[in-house]
Amino acid sequence: MPGRNTNSADNVFMISLCLGLALLIVSVTGQCGNPPDYPDVIMVTQPPLDFVEGLTITYACQIGYVRKSGSTTITCTNSQWSHLTLVCERRSCGSPGEILNGRFNTDEGVLFGDKAYAVCDEGFQLVGNGVRNCLAAGWDGDIPRCEIVKCPDPPSIVNGEITNRPQGTVTFGTSITYKCTKGILVGNRELVCTKYGNYSSAPPACKDHKGCPSVQVENGHKTAGLGPVYNYGDFIAFACNPGYILNGTDTVTCGVNETWEPELPTCQKVTPTTTTTTTITTTTEVPPTPSPGNVFNHY
Numbered sequence: 001m002p003g004r005n006t007n008s009a010d011n012v013f014m015i016s017l018c019l020g021l022a023l024l025i026v027s028v029t030g031q032c033g034n035p036p037d038y039p040d041v042i043m044v045t046q047p048p049l050d051f052v053e054g055l056t057i058t059y060a061c062q063i064g065y066v067r068k069s070g071s072t073t074i075t076c077t078n079s080q081w082s083h084l085t086l087v088c089e090r091r092s093c094g095s096p097g098e099i100l101n102g103r104f105n106t107d108e109g110v111l112f113g114d115k116a117y118a119v120c121d122e123g124f125q126l127v128g129n130g131v132r133n134c135l136a137a138g139w140d141g142d143i144p145r146c147e148i149v150k151c152p153d154p155p156s157i158v159n160g161e162i163t164n165r166p167q168g169t170v171t172f173g174t175s176i177t178y179k180c181t182k183g184i185l186v187g188n189r190e191l192v193c194t195k196y197g198n199y200s201s202a203p204p205a206c207k208d209h210k211g212c213p214s215v216q217v218e219n220g221h222k223t224a225g226l227g228p229v230y231n232y233g234d235f236i237a238f239a240c241n242p243g244y245i246l247n248g249t250d251t252v253t254c255g256v257n258e259t260w261e262p263e264l265p266t267c268q269k270v271t272p273t274t275t276t277t278t279t280i281t282t283t284t285e286v287p288p289t290p291s292p293g294n295v296f297n298h299y
């Protein structure tokens, strides 16, 4: 029995010795320091208290980043951490989506952290959020809509009507045409619904028009538009009689104000060029030299 006891005690001693030696060896040769910090990656493994020989630590890419290449682990070998070869890159969110009558401006890019801006075609306006962010889970928000611009109902006019009154709302690009049931139309006959949601101009007016008076030009005659009745828009062409030259425009038109536009020309007698003398009129005893009549100054 004492032999057994001794034997048992010896075994315990031997095991303790071996364990002690083993621990000593491990603590001397098999321990790594703190694993290094790497940018753009995070440590996935819950770090143990001791970084012992053979331990493997796993890394992953930061949020919004994905693995491009390399291994995600490092190992403690001969008291040294192996080099982390993991390379991460920003994730791509892909296309932010299609917009009817618009598009996304992705000049910034479609990677994590980038923004896509919705742009509507001319004559369309944005409904919804115009910006989408590329987040770790993909594009945030929803695809906005581009709605056609609307104009208010076209205005009615006195003594006139719309010849093509549209059914329902007037939208961008639609044109509205007016006509007068009485009088003459002054202004723009056609209005277009613009991208701003207003009309291209004020509506026309229907104005009473009694016509223009028949007119003559002294020392001239009509070559067209002999009359005698002249309505809005009618014209008269004039020519001067021999020996006279026309001053002004040879054609006038019956305007909205029942007058001829532009003003009537005149026919002026052709005269030989005469030299003019400057006469100084003063309150002196010397009587002023009488100047010849009908003298033109030519500059």
Ligand SMILES: *[C@@H]1O[C@H](CO)[C@@H](O)[C@H](O)[C@H]1NC(C)=O
Pocket (backbone or CB within 6 Å): 194, 196, 198, 199, 200, 201, 202
């Ligand atoms: C329509 O609206 C735009 C923008 O507000 C403005 O610049 C333009 O002058 C307007 N047009 C008319 C005919 O009022």
Ligand SMILES: *[C@@H]1O[C@H](CO)[C@@H](O)[C@H](O)[C@H]1NC(C)=O
Pocket (backbone or CB within 6 Å): 247, 248, 266, 268
């Ligand atoms: C032509 O008529 C205008 C306006 O009536 C007048 O001012 C101008 O002197 C005339 N020109 C000539 C060369 O007579």
Ligand SMILES: *[C@@H]1O[C@H](CO)[C@@H](O)[C@H](O)[C@H]1NC(C)=O
Pocket (backbone or CB within 6 Å): 255, 256, 257, 261
């Ligand atoms: C017509 O008369 C109106 C009001 O008097 C005036 O504002 C307009 O300038 C005139 N138009 C022409 C072409 O003479």
